[in-house]
Amino acid sequence: MAGKKEFLIKINLDFCKACGLCYSYCPTKAIGPDHEFRASVKDVAKCIGCLQCENYCPDFAIEIEEKK
């Protein structure tokens, strides 16, 4: 089906330092801050796989995988 792609957002909280870059750059706000400002998934369906979060995360803490 050539429909909308779906993605998995993997966040490694052991690495995340709560810098906020990923969700600042997320264009759809699929991710956002948790109570300690670390990355957390807000609405996985909104993820369009642009990889902005992955590009900017300085801590290898977030990965986007396309669901197959």
Added chain:
Amino acid sequence: MAGKKEFLIKINLDFCKACGLCYSYCPTKAIGPDHEFRASVKDVAKCIGCLQCENYCPDFAIEIEEKK
């Protein structure tokens, strides 16, 4: 008299190291080497005051003065 200028060639043999630059660059060969290759006046009348020798002498050993 607006005639030909005349010059004095002063050579300081205590400073001269016999490099030969002055007489190599002298266009009229007013100066030339002595037996130990130091500068010596060959024909003072030939000097045209171009100051080539003075410019190139690395040893402050030769000076050209205009006769007044």
Added chain:
Amino acid sequence: MFDYSKYLRMDKLPHIWCYGCGNGIILKGAVRAIDKMGWDKDSVMAVSGIGCSSRATGYVDFNSLHTLHGRAIPYATGIKMSRPDLNVIVFTGDGDATAIGGNHFIHAARRNIDLTVVLFNNNIYGMTGGQYSPTTPQGYFASTAPYGHIDPSFDIVQLAMGSGATFVARSTVANPREMEKFIHEGLKNKGFSLIEVVSNCHERFGKRNKMKSPYEMIEWIRSRAVSKVKAETMEPEELEGKIITGIFRQETRPEYVEAYDSFVMQKAGGGN
């Protein structure tokens, strides 16, 4: 999905860099660029000096060497002279490479020895607490510029070109994909390659200059970045304070060790 764990010493993570520090973004770009080269990890040699950025060598699963402040390039030069088959990458900072290490930088560029230098330019000495570096912009504050900074900055790209580097490029952490591409181009060059990446240090630079968060700093960098193509259409006054990005030189000249082997060793009758 890119598998960073292939190239990283995962047991050393999280790294020591501050939250949001651009160093991590650059390290990522470098790793992706190296991956594109398809090199055997054993053939890759990562060398760094001293500074926050220079800690990068501790995280990559290559041969790695953390040297002295400013001296990464001469160490790397010796490695290349000893093992020309190694792919030698230098991770360094603006202080490391252009303050104390400035001489080594220009001489390696002159020789055109095959090193790829990825220069993390955060415009400050991060590790020692925010003293001004040779690239701190005028008018900004640093711990040793409490009244505002007066030194003119190096244009590192100009410096590298004036010294004879054969590949020279500049990008920023605001454009990770471009940076990755430039690093990749640099790695492909057989000779001295310099990729300057303008980066953010909100801890030591930003906080003193009204940019408290990594995001603010990266956006400040983005706001000043102008591509080389665009810059050519702009007036000098408009370009003041701007960061011109792009590949500035990409040319082929004999590489140093190759020249040594093909000329000196041949003449001496050595060879191997």
Added chain:
Amino acid sequence: MFDYSKYLRMDKLPHIWCYGCGNGIILKGAVRAIDKMGWDKDSVMAVSGIGCSSRATGYVDFNSLHTLHGRAIPYATGIKMSRPDLNVIVFTGDGDATAIGGNHFIHAARRNIDLTVVLFNNNIYGMTGGQYSPTTPQGYFASTAPYGHIDPSFDIVQLAMGSGATFVARSTVANPREMEKFIHEGLKNKGFSLIEVVSNCHERFGKRNKMKSPYEMIEWIRSRAVSKVKAETMEPEELEGKIITGIFRQETRPEYVEAYDSFVMQKAGGGN
């Protein structure tokens, strides 16, 4: 007739340089240029490093300082920071200023501190016996290049410009009057001035390269000198091995110590 004795320590002559060494020609040009400035001798400060050329400071009747190999420029920087009213001239060699002293050279240029650097470029390390320098031309011989030299050379003019110098010129000993003029222009510039003078060392360079006499070497230099204006009309291939002469940059930017005094001291409320 120019009275050199006004500026020289006559009791120190003859100097230690070899017969026909270009250093003497440059020293003469420098003295004449200084004379044109009409400065009080007490206000002139001559600083040098180590090398044949750096012995120049011993012969001039100014305040004079013979420092360490490569370090003339930072010593001079300290002098200028201490006494901005002194007219500080640096006499240095290609090895002194661009090998071991390369970093100081580019940083002083970057700062645009008011030093006039007269760089005696004889393309070799004279004093230590003829090892190659960063400007030894490729293919020539040196005591450490017994099979012919492979290093690309620095273009010192490019290096100074890439670093931010505000006055940059090159002449040769084959053209003493031009040299004198350029030094004079450099002295007039309030900021960092570099005058490179290509010179002859037949003892350590010439004799190894089929040029036994000072005259032969100076003529070799002359044969390679091309004025900037002429060079602009020539093809890159034609320019290979040539020495392009002329004034390459002459511009006005705030001088370092003046900037310090007018900005930092003012803000700090110091001043004097």
Added chain:
Amino acid sequence: MGEIKFLQGNEACALGAVRAGLRFFGGYPITPSSEIAEQCARLLPRVGGRFIQMEDEIASIASIIGGSLAGTKSMTATSGPGFSLMQEALGYGIMAEVPFVVVNVMRGGPSTGHPTGPSQGDIMQARWGTHGDHPVIALYPESVPETYYEIIRAFNLAERFRQPVVFLMDEILGKMNESVEIRDDIEIIPRRKIEGDPSRYAPYAMKEDIPQTANYGEGLRFHVTGLFHDETGFPDVSGDNIQRSIDRMFRKIEEHEDVIGKWEETGTVDPDILLVSVGTQARSAKMACKELNREGISAGVFRPVTVWPFPEKRLAELSRKAKKVLIIEMNKGQLADECRKFIDGDKIIALNQLNSEMISPREIISTAKGVL
């Protein structure tokens, strides 16, 4: 009584230096000394002085030698790696007899070592780091107030003897905060102004072995070089001149040890056990000594403030009377080894620790009791 300020050691160093007349600082940052540069950047332009951050440590020390020769009291500050880089120019300063101060805030070495850890590992380097035979003056205070006053003394000694002075501190001292009473009555030796006939002026003409060198730009156009030189400042590498020059340079310091030397003696007079220690570590020795005294043990502390020249005579004297000499250092025993030159080896007990922590009073006490 003067104003009391609560200061960091590095800050006191900068403030004291400015008080002593510092007007030019050229430096390069390095942990744990950077606050000295930062304070100078802040303080100097307020008093008409200038600060510059140079491109490296070599340039830094070169710049202050130039600054000093041109008449301005000058200083730089660094730590181990930078101090190593400064060695060549430090030797130049000694050879050309230029007054200036180099601060070395010691951290853990060798090499990059432990940048944020304290150590006393550069004491022997301060004596022998540069090549060739040369005399050295090195001071090492124990507290923030002493830092303030000793840095002033460092400048005074530099001016008086025309000799670079090495000012040792350690990471603990540099980063420590304590109160300092800023007294008004401090002697400051000003930079000499020399006058004379330029045509006959000899910058290295001596008065009691100390050269009478002027400042550049004040009318006497003299020459300075790092080569051996004669009275006129011009090169002279004749054997006689070399021998004479080095002998005189040593004499200049050795014959003034009464002025240069300084130490503190506390605790029991002529003690059975003498504790020897320098810098912050000595404070631990002092606490231990008090406790030992309280317990009725005859113990005293000898603390050199001037580390080089080492106060050998006095320490030898005290050691003759003591049963044991316990030398306590945050290094492998550099001074303990040095003391073997003049203290009976059987008496010396070296207590050393290199784990980035000061040796505690408790350890000192138990070692002292163990050896008596």
Added chain:
Amino acid sequence: MGEIKFLQGNEACALGAVRAGLRFFGGYPITPSSEIAEQCARLLPRVGGRFIQMEDEIASIASIIGGSLAGTKSMTATSGPGFSLMQEALGYGIMAEVPFVVVNVMRGGPSTGHPTGPSQGDIMQARWGTHGDHPVIALYPESVPETYYEIIRAFNLAERFRQPVVFLMDEILGKMNESVEIRDDIEIIPRRKIEGDPSRYAPYAMKEDIPQTANYGEGLRFHVTGLFHDETGFPDVSGDNIQRSIDRMFRKIEEHEDVIGKWEETGTVDPDILLVSVGTQARSAKMACKELNREGISAGVFRPVTVWPFPEKRLAELSRKAKKVLIIEMNKGQLADECRKFIDGDKIIALNQLNSEMISPREIISTAKGVL
């Protein structure tokens, strides 16, 4: 018997080094060491090695540390001013335990001093020049043939102990010509090749206190740093690790003094007067000793070849039996002062000279006679 060559000291140094396996030289010229670089530029490319003239001495030593870590035996050569500049990186070599050789052909110092004059002024610097506590190996031959063989031993020691070795020469030795028999039967310790499982490899795992570090690019991707580090090579600045690391680095050298130490004893056995001297100066002592012996005076010569660690035990032993110990040096008495640590001060007579000339046999003889 091998071929006999007539060689300059500097040349023998280069030839011996190449024989020992030198294949990379990074250097910067300086009188009186430059011939070593020049010979390496000529010799190395003939045997598939490489030479580079770096931009300064710091770059030179940095380059050879890199070269050595990448598996190539490496060396640099310099003189006082350059040796001072190399101190920081020399400390790195000691800390990171990298085998290489640094030659210092001593000239007159301090500072630029007397570039073409001999001296023995850098002996203490060789011990203490870099910051922080650190062990040192330094050798110092007396003749051209000994230079050839000792430089080979320097490389062997470097490889065996993974330690930079300082090779001292002096201007006289560097520029002197003598014949050398090039023997065939010389032991060369090759660079170790280490194999293992990359995922578990620890470059600083020890065997008798000596790290088992591989070469870069041979399949074990390890990390090297100048920070204190653990067995895996990664930073570890815990107090325990620092203490352990430095203690072990010292042990590595101290416990192998039987292999590292080397000296020569000539003249009367258990002499009344013991002449102590190193390098070319010792040859003058030997001539003096022969003359004294001829005159029936009980005299002997003790000549350390390994200067650091100093052969203290043996010299102490010999000194106990001697009435006087005459220590002869072209410096202000650096070793004489060192010897006070283990020789009764009353026995020590220091004979020193700094006029750029060797102390002659005549002076030694007359001093010896004067003190007996």
Added chain:
Amino acid sequence: MRYEIIFSGIGGQGMILCGKIAAEAASLYEKKHSVQTVYYGPESRGGIAESYVIISDEPVDYPKITKADALVAMSQSGLERHLEHLHENAVVVIDKGKVSVENLPETFSLSSAPFTEESIRIMARPMAANIVALGFFSAVTEMISPDACKKAIRHNVPAGTEEKNIAAFEAGFDLGRHA
């Protein structure tokens, strides 16, 4: 009398400043003798960063901790690392919610309050938690008077932030008085 205090935490929490303020307060405004020393890791941020304060009636010789009389811990590791350095009846002050206190020896005199939370409450940021903690410490130990602390705070915090920090101190002091 020699009183030893450990202010422990990680980089960025401001425990070095906190110790400096305490020591300065004791020294300049209470006319006691005091010394503050520090410990910090080589990391730019996030490593250990703490300080030690000695307050005494006499000049302080040894400037480090022998046995601490009090510990203010803003991080779990900062508590655990120092348990062995404490007097058996030392005062232990911790940031409630951030630091948990299972298995703490009974002999310690433990008190806690949510310093970080309080800071967020007052200034919407966690930054002043150290000052809140100092206020709390001042109240529970009475080692340093609040007045002296407030003078030292004004002298040490960045210009413009004085009032906020004084408010944070007072909030902490209040929490302490009611603890």
Added chain:
Amino acid sequence: MRYEIIFSGIGGQGMILCGKIAAEAASLYEKKHSVQTVYYGPESRGGIAESYVIISDEPVDYPKITKADALVAMSQSGLERHLEHLHENAVVVIDKGKVSVENLPETFSLSSAPFTEESIRIMARPMAANIVALGFFSAVTEMISPDACKKAIRHNVPAGTEEKNIAAFEAGFDLGRHA
């Protein structure tokens, strides 16, 4: 037997090479022990540049001059400077015309010939005066055989100049035999 020779001159005259050739000749080709040491000033050119050669049947300890048995002087200062270093009946060889010998003690065995002139005569350049002098020295002292010297010359002069230098040596040797 220990024989000490001074080859003295100024930079550029080649007296360092001259000594090296003599010492190598003695060592490699005459199987004696020999050492050559040098002295040169810091000037690039024109300063003192000379060498000392010790030849002995036994290994040479002290490599410098105690009392020289012979002096070859190519400059006036090179003669005068060394008079005090000579044995009272030392051989003194000088370049006639360049060096004058007034007031020389009678005990010396003086011989001279115009080395520079001879060099100019043979090769139109003064450069080989040192080799001429060596030939002369070899003939008058018989310390080193001409064959050994010639081997050492071939080994030490720049490639291509061997024959000219041998000719210079022989010219000097002839002058010496007839001196």
